Amino acid sequence: MKVQVLGNFGSRSPGHYTTALLLNDTFAVDAGTVALMLPIDQQARVDDVLLTHAHLDHVADLPFLVDNVFVSRSTPIRVWGPPQVLDVVHKHFFNNQVYPDFTVIPPGKPAIRLCPLVAGEVAEIAGLKIAWVEMNHTVYAAGYCISDGDATILVSGDTTTTEALWRMGHTAVNLKLAFVETSFPNDMAALATLSGHLTPALLKEELAKLDRPEVPALISHIKPQFREQIHRELHELGLPQVSILTGGEEFNL
Numbered sequence: 001m002k003v004q005v006l007g008n009f010g011s012r013s014p015g016h017y018t019t020a021l022l023l024n025d026t027f028a029v030d031a032g033t034v035a036l037m038l039p040i041d042q043q044a045r046v047d048d049v050l051l052t053h054a055h056l057d058h059v060a061d062l063p064f065l066v067d068n069v070f071v072s073r074s075t076p077i078r079v080w081g082p083p084q085v086l087d088v089v090h091k092h093f094f095n096n097q098v099y100p101d102f103t104v105i106p107p108g109k110p111a112i113r114l115c116p117l118v119a120g121e122v123a124e125i126a127g128l129k130i131a132w133v134e135m136n137h138t139v140y141a142a143g144y145c146i147s148d149g150d151a152t153i154l155v156s157g158d159t160t161t162t163e164a165l166w167r168m169g170h171t172a173v174n175l176k177l178a179f180v181e182t183s184f185p186n187d188m189a190a191l192a193t194l195s196g197h198l199t200p201a202l203l204k205e206e207l208a209k210l211d212r213p214e215v216p217a218l219i220s221h222i223k224p225q226f227r228e229q230i231h232r233e234l235h236e237l238g239l240p241q242v243s244i245l246t247g248g249e250e251f252n253l
């Protein structure tokens, strides 16, 4: 499995791009930054977009991705996620108000197809097995284990303290990487919990639940204005499995 980090921050500022991964050149996990990072010919190769949730920092580039490639593509981009997430995307983004409803246009050849995931079922998409659980966020959000049979990655999306994701990750076969959010510094734990996020101290407790110290935990979704403090606090955890994404990484698993 090829994994590219297109965006890995919890907000945008110069050099800081919001959340998206690209798997095997064709499968995006979240779409916070896709159109901004890939040339248009590479955008046209994205067949599937899997969403953790509908917050803007995870879907911001989806309308621009669709707009950039719908003429050149012969098939719709499939947008996957829990039905609650897709409903928000349809109702509040592709609603002919904020942006065209690309689920029905162009007529007869719509640019996107919304594909709801079924709770409790493992989906098979583009040669990948997608297992998912609901996360503990302020809106309906999913966390994923994504496997190509040889390698599995865990993607937390946005979450505060939770259980089901770590149970799923603990037993995941061939788990190679865990992409885990940490948004706020330790002295903002109250806000982190209220807004459905983690701090470095909370991250440590969560990784203890995962109980896979051999699996690198790659930290994303840092709020740029707290970057230095969060980096310092993550280093102070003294956990060898923790490393911090800076953007643009590529992993071949």
Ligand SMILES: [Zn+2]
Pocket: 053, 055, 137, 158
């Ligand atoms: Zn969120």
Ligand SMILES: [Zn+2]
Pocket: 010, 019, 055, 057, 058, 158, 221
């Ligand atoms: Zn977010």
